[in-house]
Amino acid sequence: MSGFAAFWRRYRRNRAAVAAAFVLILILAVAVAGPLLYPVDPFDMVGRPFQPPLQRFLLGTDVAGRDILAGLLHGARVSLFIGVLASVVATAIGVGIGALAGYYGGWIDNLLMRITEFFLTIPSFVLAVVLVAIFSPTVFSITFSIAIVSWPSVARLTRGEFIAHRDREYVLGARALGMPDREIILLQILPNALPPIIVVSSLMVATAILTESGLSFLGLSDPNVVSWGYMIGVARTVLRTAWWMAAIPGVMILITVLAINLVGEGLNDALNPRLRRR
Amino acid sequence: MNTARFIARRLLQVLPVVLAIAAMNFLLLQLAPGDAADILAGQMGHASPELVEQMRRDFGLDRPVYQQFFIYLGKLLSVNLGTSNIQQRPVIDLIMERLPATVLLMTTATVVAVALGVLLGVAAARRSGRWLDSVISVLALVVYATPAFWLGLMLIVLFSVYFDLLPSGGMMTIGSGKTGLTLALDIARHLVLPATTLGLFYVAIYARLMRASMLEVYNLDFITTARAKGLTEGRIAWTHAFRNALLPVVTLAGVQFGHLLGGSILVETVFAWPGLGRLVFDALLQRDLNLLLGILFVSSVVVILANLIVDLTYGFLDPRIVHK
Numbered sequence: 001m002s003g004f005a006a007f008w009r010r011y012r013r014n015r016a017a018v019a020a021a022f023v024l025i026l027i028l029a030v031a032v033a034g035p036l037l038y039p040v041d042p043f044d045m046v047g048r049p050f051q052p053p054l055q056r057f058l059l060g061t062d063v064a065g066r067d068i069l070a071g072l073l074h075g076a077r078v079s080l081f082i083g084v085l086a087s088v089v090a091t092a093i094g095v096g097i098g099a100l101a102g103y104y105g106g107w108i109d110n111l112l113m114r115i116t117e118f119f120l121t122i123p124s125f126v127l128a129v130v131l132v133a134i135f136s137p138t139v140f141s142i143t144f145s146i147a148i149v150s151w152p153s154v155a156r157l158t159r160g161e162f163i164a165h166r167d168r169e170y171v172l173g174a175r176a177l178g179m180p181d182r183e184i185i186l187l188q189i190l191p192n193a194l195p196p197i198i199v200v201s202s203l204m205v206a207t208a209i210l211t212e213s214g215l216s217f218l219g220l221s222d223p224n225v226v227s228w229g230y231m232i233g234v235a236r237t238v239l240r241t242a243w244w245m246a247a248i249p250g251v252m253i254l255i256t257v258l259a260i261n262l263v264g265e266g267l268n269d270a271l272n273p274r275l276r277r278r
Numbered sequence: 279m280n281t282a283r284f285i286a287r288r289l290l291q292v293l294p295v296v297l298a299i300a301a302m303n304f305l306l307l308q309l310a311p312g313d314a315a316d317i318l319a320g321q322m323g324h325a326s327p328e329l330v331e332q333m334r335r336d337f338g339l340d341r342p343v344y345q346q347f348f349i350y351l352g353k354l355l356s357v358n359l360g361t362s363n364i365q366q367r368p369v370i371d372l373i374m375e376r377l378p379a380t381v382l383l384m385t386t387a388t389v390v391a392v393a394l395g396v397l398l399g400v401a402a403a404r405r406s407g408r409w410l411d412s413v414i415s416v417l418a419l420v421v422y423a424t425p426a427f428w429l430g431l432m433l434i435v436l437f438s439v440y441f442d443l444l445p446s447g448g449m450m451t452i453g454s455g456k457t458g459l460t461l462a463l464d465i466a467r468h469l470v471l472p473a474t475t476l477g478l479f480y481v482a483i484y485a486r487l488m489r490a491s492m493l494e495v496y497n498l499d500f501i502t503t504a505r506a507k508g509l510t511e512g513r514i515a516w517t518h519a520f521r522n523a524l525l526p527v528v529t530l531a532g533v534q535f536g537h538l539l540g541g542s543i544l545v546e547t548v549f550a551w552p553g554l555g556r557l558v559f560d561a562l563l564q565r566d567l568n569l570l571l572g573i574l575f576v577s578s579v580v581v582i583l584a585n586l587i588v589d590l591t592y593g594f595l596d597p598r599i600v601h602k
Contacts, residue, residue, distance in 0.1 A: 118295060118298050118299075120533075120536075121295060121536065121578065121581060121582060121585070122299060122302075122536065122574070122578045122581065123536035123537070123539040123540050123574075123577050123578060123581055124536060124537070124540060125537075125539070125540025125541070125543060125544075126539065126540060126543065126558070126573065126574050126577050126578075127574060129543070129558060129562070129570070130306060130570050130571060130574050131306075133562060133565075133567065133570055134306060134309055134310045134567065135309075206422075206423070210423075210425055213425050213427075213428075214425060214426075214427060214540075214544050217425075217427050217544065217547075218543075218544070218547060218558070218559060218562060219559075219562060219563070220562065229425070232425075232427070232428055232431070236431060236548070239431055239434060239435060239439070240439050243432075243435040243439070246428070246431050246432075246435075247432065247435075250424075250425060250428035250431070250432070253423075253424075253425050253428065254420075254423050254424050254425075254428075255423075257422070257423035257424075258419060258420070258422075258423035261419065261422055261423060262419070
């Protein structure tokens with residue numbers, strides 16, 4: 001596919017983004033295959049609590065004698081799943097609202113943008129905390145809450161793109177041919193507006209992972225799954241005696257989020273060559 | 279348009295937003311499973327269905343939703359956010375007790391972050407210094423990816439546990455009986471770690487923005503004029519370019535306020551800082567929804583007020599905005 005080859009040629013120029021892509025693929029592989037290759041239940045008590053790393057267990061055990069490595073592998077699944085899904089949902093909402101506002105303008109634009117600004121004003125993390133608390137924490141309520149507080153930036157961006165495109169010749173042509181608005185929005189303008197949206201929503205995965213880790217650190221995590229933030233929250237009480245217990249999952253969050261951000265920058269360089277940072 | 283009218287107009291714009299927040303809070307309260315009568319009945323042990331109905335009537339929960347909303351709004355107007363179901367005290371009192379500590383932490387973090395970020399940004403722009411640029415870029419990349427609460431924990435391990443230099447939590451030494459200046463110093467010592475944790479993220483953001491903004495201003499004609507007049511580079515940077523380049527940083531500091539508040543909740547939990555964040559944590563532990571919604575309402579209003587203050591500062595930095 002020549003389109004992909006061209007994309008790869010531009011992406012490759014950003015060395016850090018290439019390295020980050022490999023790291024991200026590795027983390028993805030760990031998330032998918034890790035729990036299969038290392039089949040230890042992260043909730044099982046496998047040994048004496050507080051065992052330091054590199055002894056009987058590679059990364060040691062936590063306060064309840066659970067295997068930290070198993071938690072890390074399962075946590076990768078949860079973090080990435082919630083991060084990606086929240087970002088996809090937020091992008092869908094944001095694109096929908098932004099496209100309508102930008103394409104139609106007038107009072108629709110006015111109303112939708114007031115709503116967007118409203119969501120930008122209220123402290124998003126506090127809103128996410130309240131939402132998860134009301135619906136009680138499950139993987140889906142957490143995903144939904146993060147999406148609800150994340151869509152406004154996509155809506156703003158999409159609106160801007162649609163305003164820039166709506167009076168171009170190809171759109172006027174489509175309208176003159178009698179194409180319905182729905183098709184013009186979805187089939188004509190959206191594909192052209194997509195590159196910057198892809199960049200923003202890929203960066204949103206990183207923010208969503210950070211938000212999820214913060215929520216589960218506060219105890220707002222699905223009780224049926226282990227997440228990295230939950231592991232840090234548990235380890236917090238024994239920080240003085242077993243600092244590594246909190247350190248290890250945090251390093252995983254840092255590496256994952258850093259890799260996603262670098263890949264996002266690489267995508268930006270490759271997809272929006274004209275918008276490259278000076 | 280003069281300054282007083284500018285302020286009045288901005289205040290008027292705030293009203294519908296506050297109303298919308300109230301509406302959202304009310305909606306969330308409706309979405310929550312069980313109403314206040316159910317919760318109280320649960321606490322009493324066994325309450326007869328008649329008693330629960332009686333309580334519903336007393337609380338006005340049997341009325342149509344739109345009537346309940348107006349009752350809710352009326353209560354808000356008299357600064358009544360309801361009663362904490364668990365602590366049996368007015369929500370607004372609980373919040374007001376904690377708000378000063380949060381404001382102190384957020385203000386310190388912001389002031390330090392803006393000051394440090396601006397200094398770094400100006401220095402990087404003036405030298406276009408390669409190494410300082412790289413330091414700022416790497417710092418930005420790393421802090422963008424670091425969960426603030428985890429950074430806080432690691433700083434505790436380093437500075438409280440390992441080096442034993444700074445207190446690991448709380449706002450003051452308990453039972454020390456300190457007053458006046460020694461108390462202020464004690465609080466300052468307790469502030470160092472939480473404020474650093476909260477502020478570090480923003481140092482990187484502001485440094486990057488300030489650098490870009492300074493470089494942009496350097497390309498403007500009036501800087502060339504200043505150079506032609508023979509002014510020193512230091513004077514050009516600090517008296518001519520600085521004030522103009524500061525505008526985007528001030529704007530961003532305002533926009534980031536809500537984000538800062540979210541970070542503050544996590545950082546306060548880490549450092550047992552007796553502010554709103556701790557209150558959120560306690561409310562979550564006790565499933566105290568009324569208190570949570572009260573915190574959401576007050577923190578939203580605080581963010582709106584902060585944005586208002588930033589707008590006014592903006593007018594002061596660039597008079598053209600007020601007189602537009």
